[in-house]
Amino acid sequence: MLFYKAWLESRTRFLLSAITMAALASLFVLMNKDVRADAAPHATYSQYLWLTIYKGYLRDIFVVVALLFGMGGLARERAYGTSGFTLTLPVSRWRLTGARAAVGVAESTIMAFLPAILLPLLSPLVNEVYPWPQALHFGLLWSLGGSFVFTMGFVASALFSGEYSAPIAAVALLFAYSIVADLPRVEQYMIDIHDFMRGTGPQGPLALAAVIATSTMLIAISGFITRRKDF
């Protein structure tokens, strides 16, 4: 039932985000001639989709959405006055954190695969082809990258309960990570999550494992913060 609660809590923003993402991805496909002529006149269809979706506008929106999925949790419930009810349920704070994290990761994964499914499906409607393996490859990169971004929002919302302070902290955390990951001596040790999602960063099994491990660690940090906190 904790999953059910986490789903009810987040379903409005999830559905709105999904509709927005699906609509934009569809628009980029269905209006590709007009947009391509303006944005990337010399690009092939695949290059155009990469520029607008996997590198550009839609990826930026996805990052913001994934960050927003991380908002909420017990710190936010404290501001709404429901933390008393939640914390007196006979479950551990780890379980509360875990259920919310699982639903958030699942939601950002679904969001990540939305363009991956829509692009190959809709392309024949405009007499184009977008290969499924390529779409699913980006779906995988986005799902892992999105989960990583989600966990940054998750940590920020465990630390801050304010309506604005948590999102601001999440954005700051992501910016700080991106800047540090681009530093000359650091870039070989840290994965730039934006490059990773664009498909221009490291994509081997080690890189995938590193992103998964970092996301798991960030969820564990959130759980630890929540466990220690007074409400």
Place this chain on the structure above:
Amino acid sequence: MDYVIETRDLTKCFGPFRAVSALNLRVAANHVTGFLGRNGAGKSTSIKMLLGMTYPTSGSGTVLGHAITDAKENREMRRKIAYVGEDKQLYAYMTVDQMIRFTASFYPDWSEQAAQRLRRQYQLPPDRKVKALSKGMRTKLALLLALARRPALLILDEPSEGLDPVSIEELLQTLAGVAAEGTAVFFSSHQISEVERIADRVCVLDGGKLAADLSLDELRQDYRRITLGFTTRPPEHVFEVPGVQRIETHGRQVIVIARQNTNEIVQRARGFDAASVDVEPVTLRDLFLATVRHVQ
């Protein structure tokens, strides 16, 4: 006597501020215990520590025999108790029915029959969202969720806060009914009249410290308010004998709240040519004010 709550030197500090200071609280089983105190006395913090929502800075305690500072034991304890918080906020995005199903899933002793009976009794519309309920209705839903799990102990933090007189009356009747069925009730309040109506024991907290712990029968039997009138201003120290809780002087009138030695106080007053002597039972209000001012 069996105790459902026992604390030993329970202390909570927020930086340099001691919200609760070495609290030694004992709440008896099968009783309704009022937890009285002014705003900011430390009542809510104490309750939060009992429930594991806030960690004590030092000290220890048990609720239904489970250590409050042990996460596993605290979780086991929460399976057996019910808590209704001050603002009675529940998940705004759920309907009444969803809220009931959600809560039921955590409690093996949940009585669906009791839940449906209370829902009908409280006239809670099953499909209405919690955010569309009035505070009175929210309180009823919170009580339903608390009572349908058949708890051994019901803890309420300022349960009547923000309710209209009719809702307060219904609430007090519900609590009295729950206690009659054998559930221990521990509720915080700063409304003396409510505590006096349904509690049979009272603990007074002031400045984070336990200032009084007694039964209301004890209060009615043992405590006396002695009002003395004099023709000249009498010396206060004359009435400082063991058992005196408070001495108040208003011009030529002296009011003494005493637990014992009433006769000696009366005799001393007569020795100083008291013009009038009235000995009356003490109300909870008298004792509360005497205790709180005395501690200050």
